[in-house]
Amino acid sequence: MFVLAWANLTHHKLRTLLSALAVGIGIMLLLVSRGLASGSLAEVNERMQNVDAELIILPAQDNIIFTNGAPFRASHERHLQRLSDERGPLAAAVIPVFFGQVQMGGQQQRLFGVDPEQMKLFLGPRRVLAGKLFDRAAAFAERVRAGVLPPANVGEPGHAEYLADGLELVIDERLQRVGGYGLGAEIQIMGQVFRIVGVVETGVAGRVFAPLPTLREIVVAGEPSASMYFIKLRPDLDPRRAADTFQQQFASDVRVELKTEYGHLLRESFASVNLYLTASSGVALAACFLFILLTVYTMVIEHTREIGILKALGVTRLGLVRLSVLEALLISGGGVAIGIVLAFAARGLITWLKPLLTVDLAASHLLLAVLIGLVGGTASALYPGYRAARLDPAFALSNE
Amino acid sequence: MNDDLMIDVQDLQHAYTHAGVVEPVLHGLDLQVRRGEFVVIMGPSGCGKTTLLNILGLMLSPTCAGSFRLAGQDVRGLSDAARTRLRREAIGFVFQRFNLLPTISVRQNVALPLRLRPPRRSAVDGQVDRLIGQVGLAECARKKPGQLSVGQQQRVAIARAVVGEPALLLADEPTGNLDSANAAGILELLSDFHRRLGQTVVMITHNEQLAVAADRILRMRDGRFVD
Numbered sequence: 001m002f003v004l005a006w007a008n009l010t011h012h013k014l015r016t017l018l019s020a021l022a023v024g025i026g027i028m029l030l031l032v033s034r035g036l037a038s039g040s041l042a043e044v045n046e047r048m049q050n051v052d053a054e055l056i057i058l059p060a061q062d063n064i065i066f067t068n069g070a071p072f073r074a075s076h077e078r079h080l081q082r083l084s085d086e087r088g089p090l091a092a093a094v095i096p097v098f099f100g101q102v103q104m105g106g107q108q109q110r111l112f113g114v115d116p117e118q119m120k121l122f123l124g125p126r127r128v129l130a131g132k133l134f135d136r137a138a139a140f141a142e143r144v145r146a147g148v149l150p151p152a153n154v155g156e157p158g159h160a161e162y163l164a165d166g167l168e169l170v171i172d173e174r175l176q177r178v179g180g181y182g183l184g185a186e187i188q189i190m191g192q193v194f195r196i197v198g199v200v201e202t203g204v205a206g207r208v209f210a211p212l213p214t215l216r217e218i219v220v221a222g223e224p225s226a227s228m229y230f231i232k233l234r235p236d237l238d239p240r241r242a243a244d245t246f247q248q249q250f251a252s253d254v255r256v257e258l259k260t261e262y263g264h265l266l267r268e269s270f271a272s273v274n275l276y277l278t279a280s281s282g283v284a285l286a287a288c289f290l291f292i293l294l295t296v297y298t299m300v301i302e303h304t305r306e307i308g309i310l311k312a313l314g315v316t317r318l319g320l321v322r323l324s325v326l327e328a329l330l331i332s333g334g335g336v337a338i339g340i341v342l343a344f345a346a347r348g349l350i351t352w353l354k355p356l357l358t359v360d361l362a363a364s365h366l367l368l369a370v371l372i373g374l375v376g377g378t379a380s381a382l383y384p385g386y387r388a389a390r391l392d393p394a395f396a397l398s399n400e
Numbered sequence: 401m402n403d404d405l406m407i408d409v410q411d412l413q414h415a416y417t418h419a420g421v422v423e424p425v426l427h428g429l430d431l432q433v434r435r436g437e438f439v440v441i442m443g444p445s446g447c448g449k450t451t452l453l454n455i456l457g458l459m460l461s462p463t464c465a466g467s468f469r470l471a472g473q474d475v476r477g478l479s480d481a482a483r484t485r486l487r488r489e490a491i492g493f494v495f496q497r498f499n500l501l502p503t504i505s506v507r508q509n510v511a512l513p514l515r516l517r518p519p520r521r522s523a524v525d526g527q528v529d530r531l532i533g534q535v536g537l538a539e540c541a542r543k544k545p546g547q548l549s550v551g552q553q554q555r556v557a558i559a560r561a562v563v564g565e566p567a568l569l570l571a572d573e574p575t576g577n578l579d580s581a582n583a584a585g586i587l588e589l590l591s592d593f594h595r596r597l598g599q600t601v602v603m604i605t606h607n608e609q610l611a612v613a614a615d616r617i618l619r620m621r622d623g624r625f626v627d
Contacts, residue, residue: 004512007503309499312459313513313560314488316481393459397499 001319005326008299016331019295023335023376026288027369028342030281031361035347037274039360045263051205052121053095053230053259054239055246060255063269064262070098070216070225077224079249080231092234095121096226098215102189102208104171105179105356111189112206113215113227116141119170121232122204129173131183131198137211140165144213144222154218155191163192166214170198175207178355190218207356230259285372288335293380296328300384307388308396317389324385325378332377336369403472406568406600407433407456411466414451425451426462427623435471435567438594438601440611443620449604450572452620456602457491457570458483471567488516492561492599494590496573498553500545506556507532507541513564528563535559535589551582555589562593569594571603575610587613 009016057080058064059071080094098113114122116134123133134141140163151158169187171179176199181187185196194210216222233242239258247256257265267274300307307320315323347359412429415422425448433439443449454460455468458475462468468476471490475483492513493499500509511528532541535555537548545553554574561569571590575583591613594601603614611617619626 001515003508004501004504007501007508011503305499306501306503309501311484312457312487312493312499314484314516316484319516394454397459397495 001323001326005323005330008303009327009330012299015295015298016334019292019331020334020338022288022291023285023332023373024338024342026281026285027336027339027373028346029284030278030372031339031343031365031369032346032350032359033277033281034274034365035343035359035361036350036357037270037277038362038365039358041263041266041270042360043358045266047203047205048262049259050122050124050126050203051095051230051259052124053093053232055231055233055243056257056259056262057229057231057246057250058255058257058265059228060253064228064265065269070220070223070227072096072226072229074224076250076254077226080229083246083249091231093118093121093232095230095232096212096224097228097230098212098219098225099227100189100210100215100219102187104181104187104208105175107354107356109175109208109356110206111215112209113212114209115212119209121230122206122209123200124204126201126203129199129201130176131170131196133170133198133200134168134209134211135197136165137168137197137214141211141213144217150217150222153221163214163217166211166217167192167194168197168211168214169194170200170209171196172200172202172204172207174202174356192218285376289332289376289380292328292331292335292377293383295331296324296381297384297387299327300324300388304391304396304399307391308393308399311391311393312397320388321382321385324388325381328381328384329374329377332373332380336373339369339373340366404434405432405469406435406437406471407431407602408467408469409456409465410468411464412452412455412462412468413464414448414455414460414462425623426455429623429625431618431625433600433602435600436594436598438591438613438615439603439618440614440616441602441604441618441620442606442608442611447620448623449620453570453572453602453604456568457493458487488513489564490567492564492566492569494554494557494561494569494571494574496576498545498550498557498577500553500556500560502545505542505544506537506548509545509556510559510563513560517564531559531563532556550577551579551585554578554582554586558586558589558593562597562599565597565599567600569599569601571601573604573606575605575607583607583610 077096083091095118096115100111100113102109102111116138119133150162153159171181175181181196183196183199187194187196189210216225231246233239243256243258250256310320343361347361350357350359409429409431412426412431413424414426415424429452441449441452451460455462465476468474470486475486478486501512507528510532511524514524514527529541532538535558537552537555540548540552545556548556574590575586578586587610590601590603593599605611
């Protein structure tokens with residue numbers, strides 16, 4: 001039967017190739033969209049896990065992927081600081097982060113506003129490859145901490161001079177390489193011109209860091225707001241119990257999570273987008289398998305006489321269904337192989353065009369593609385196979 | 401019941417229905433063919449010969465039959481699967497239009513009936529090559545049917561029909577598309593296999609000259625055998 005199925009397919013090479021290509025494109029779409037989503041989320045999570053902290057504090061209702069602005073106010077910060085001062089029961093460090101956006105390296109980057117003093121908590125064992133970690137900005141942050149107020153509002157005379165020392169950026173090596181940024185390169189952010197003062201090894205939480213006081217001054221007029229907090233616990237504390245204790249200190253609009261849960265939260269926040277991507281790819285794939293159904297069905301119609309011959313030779317109804325399934329599986333198998341090759345090619349193209357994106361073609365996804373090919377191929381052959389099996393042999397043989 | 405009979409049919413009737421109109425084709429035929437007998441059925445076009453052959457080959461169910469036994473087995477009421485199995489194991493077909501599968505080679509066409517019988521698979525290759533040699537097409541084994549002459553194609557069809565050594569060989573106008581030289585060759589081949597394998601052969605033909613090979617000639621007209 002394999003010989004016959006193969007011969008039938010190779011007899012119509014172009015049609016077979018087009019059918020396999022259609023499946024291949026569908027499989028490629030599925031693999032790349034899922035790979036792009038999971039690769040990017042895994043990479044973001046991996047970088048966040050490198051922050052030297054155990055807990056994260058987030059707005060309860062916020063989507064952690066698309067969150068911006070600074071919902072945490074001064075009261076939250078004061079409360080956290082009370083828990084973390086030297087006599088405080090829980091935290092060794094409260095690490096506020098203020099998110100912004102910046103266009104660098106050909107795409108939108110999340111800007112991490114962090115306290116220059118705490119930069120080493122984000123850096124961990126990673127090295128500074130060039131320049132420094134906020135030199136003048138650290139002095140600016142110190143002045144803000146000491147209560148030195150700006151002489152005027154943003155945009156008014158005197159404010160630019162006040163802010164000048166704080167307009168520094170630190171970026172990671174991958175962004176520096178992709179964007180070709182050198183030390184001293186100027187980047188426009190929210191109407192201010194920042195200068196790159198340092199490049200750190202890739203793997204830190206963000207690709208772009210700015211001084212927290214600077215962002216606060218520009219965005220919320222110096223208010224001690226934050227987008228989220230990392231909490232570094234005292235070494236003797238159990239993180240889970242500490243998280244519960246923190247949670248009890250806040251109302252229900254605040255969510256306290258273990259940092260290790262960040263990946264789960266990311267996937268949770270991305271679920272609707274992921275569903276959309278999977279559904280789109282699924283619809284595309286279903287259309288591809290309809291293409292196979294049409295191909296195999298056309299073969300049944302075209303080969304009615306041959307089906308009659310096979311029946312005359314004693315091929316059973318089940319045998320004819322198996323023949324159709326085999327033909328469809330060969331097409332979908334070829335399609336899966338093409339799809340996997342196309343997916344790797346697409347990954348190469350994507351990472352060439354957008355080097356900051358990560359496409360994760362995991363073995364589990366490739367296995368899923370094979371399974372989809374098997375199931376889809378079988379399903380799309382059942383109706384044509386049923387039609388072939390139902391043909392009356394004498395009628396089929398008389399078919400012109 | 402006579403065990404010596406390969407075909408035992410009594411009061412066989414068949415009618416086709418087209419758009420609600422019933423057209424009787426066979427009118428109460430009786431036919432007995434002994435094992436190993438070579439029977440030729442002759443008659444004008446449309447008299448029901450091919451319908452009879454399709455019924456004998458279990459590819460068509462008769463509208464009604466008083467008795468219908470093949471190789472001693474009552475085939476009335478057999479399931480589709482049982483009819484298919486009996487066709488596969490006991491019946492070989494040779495058609496006027498050869499009916500070879502065009503996408504596979506001569507060798508694969510001839511081997512097909514054996515491939516459908518997994519227990520005999522180990523013997524397939526030698527048996528097929530020997531048979532292709534016997535029909536004089538050893539050099540064409542790898543060719544596709546479309547690359548052969550019509551005479552060669554019918555030789556392949558005969559090889560395919562006899563490769564499984566079926567007890568009953570049904571031939572529907574096997575020389576109808578051939579010139580006289582090729583027709584004589586095909587008849588010789590059929591007679592030769594009949595002699596050597598002892599198969600029962602029922603052949604339909606218009607050609608009186610070919611009928612000489614038969615043990616018995618039956619003539620049909622309007623769905624009935626005539627004297």
